[in-house]
Structures are given as structure tokens and as C-alpha cells.
Amino acid sequence: MPWPGCTGSRSAPRTSDCVRGRTDSDPGSSGTAPKWRDSRFGSVQAGRCGSAAWCISCRSWLLGGNSAIIRIYPAIVLLPYRADVQEDDTPFDPGETLPSKTRRKKDAEARQNLGIDLLGLxxxxxxxLELPEELVLALREARHIRxxxxxxxxxxxxxxxMRDIDPEPIRAHFEILRQRARRASQAHHRLEKWRDRIIGELDPAIDAFLSEQPSADRQHLRQLARRARREHEQGRPPRAARALFRYLRELEA
Structure with missing residues (x-):
């Protein structure tokens, strides 16, 4: 009976050879049916079946069963076509792999810490931020727990x-607050330097400051600076220095 699906010449091995997994039908082989491995179908040993033959034309093993023919090529196993199985042509994306347990744990901890930071707002x-009402109630309750x-x-x-909330808007809000605090700190240090310079240098520093703030009152700056000097020399509380700093801050506002 001819082998279906094969147009080349073939020869069927003896039953004893088939059981042992050997055949002399392939003149170019040592007589041992090769073992091919495929990651999808596992290992297949040619000859360990009801009947087998070596196709000389296409150089492949034909394994015959009751109702199917398996053709074995090196590193490939061709199974009978099934119309009820649909192939997935979607390319594999390594970025779609599931995150590890450690990464999921770190993400959960980060979300919890972000929720705790909301207590400071x-x-x-x-x-x-349009937080869910359930989260708002939980935050309010946390403030009263001792x-x-x-x-x-x-x-x-x-x-x-927090697992069901997008954390990015909250993180962006905190970043805005940090930038605002950073700018305020920089402005504070800059005014402190101007205050110390005006108290130490008087008129030269006042002239330099007026070049940046023309609306400032020269006489008022001079009076505050002189009073701050006297307080420092006499070891009294720096009330004038504080008043000078407040005045500089008002000019910056």
C-alpha cells in the first residue's frame, strides 16, 4: 500500500528492525533511525511505531499509525493538519512577560507608601486629585488612629x-509640590544672602539691590540695616534683621 503524502520512492523496514529502531533502507545512514527533538512536540524516536519507512526522495522518516502519517525532518515534526485548530500569527513580545513576584511586591509597597504620603496633603x-471616596474615608480615619x-x-x-488607582497623577502632583518647595527654598536662601550683605556693606549693597529692585525704599533699607548692626553689636535679639528680611521678601512677592 503506498504511503500517502509522499511521491518519492520508499522502502518499508523489517518488523524486527522497526522494533529495534533500525533500518537498512537508507543507504546514506549507519542503519540507526535518528532521534529528532522539537521543543513543541518533545522527542520522537523513528522506528518505535507500528510501521516506518525512509523516503529516499525527500530524505525523511515516515511513521505510520492507524489513521495518521507523521513525516520527520531534522528538528521539525509535521503533524496531520487539523482544521479545528487556529494558528496565532501574533508575534511574540518579550515585554509582555509577567512581572516577577519581587517586582509585584515592590510595586505594592510603592503604592502603599504613596497612599501614606497622601496623609500629609x-x-x-x-x-x-479626584481620589475615590473610599480612599478619602480611609485617609481620614488613619489621621485619627493612634x-x-x-x-x-x-x-x-x-x-x-491604591492598587486600583492610577498612581501617575498622584506622583506628578507630588513632583509639582517638590519643585515648588525647591524654588521657595532657593528664594529664601537668596534673600538671606541679600540681608546679610546689606547689613555688612550698607550703601554699596543697597545700591546693588536697588539695581534689581528699583521699587525698594533706600532710606528704609538703610535704617533697618543700621539698627540690625547695633543689635548685633549689643548682643540683643535680631528684631531689625528679621524686619529687613520680611521687607525683602515683600519686595520679591
């Missing part, structure tokens, strides 16, 4: 609620 910021164990459990509950 006024409720007006909560409304600006027991360490209860606070820890409440923080865990807040972290659980």
Missing part, C-alpha cells in the same frame, strides 16, 4: 485601595 489636594498596630493595618488597607 490637605483635603483640598485630595479633591484636586495605636501603632491599628495604624499599620489601616496603612495596609490604604495600600490595597
Amino acid at each position: 490637605p483635603e483640598s489636594d485630595w479633591r484636586t 495605636s501603632n498596630g491599628a495604624r499599620k493595618r489601616q496603612f495596609q488597607y490604604i495600600g490595597k485601595l
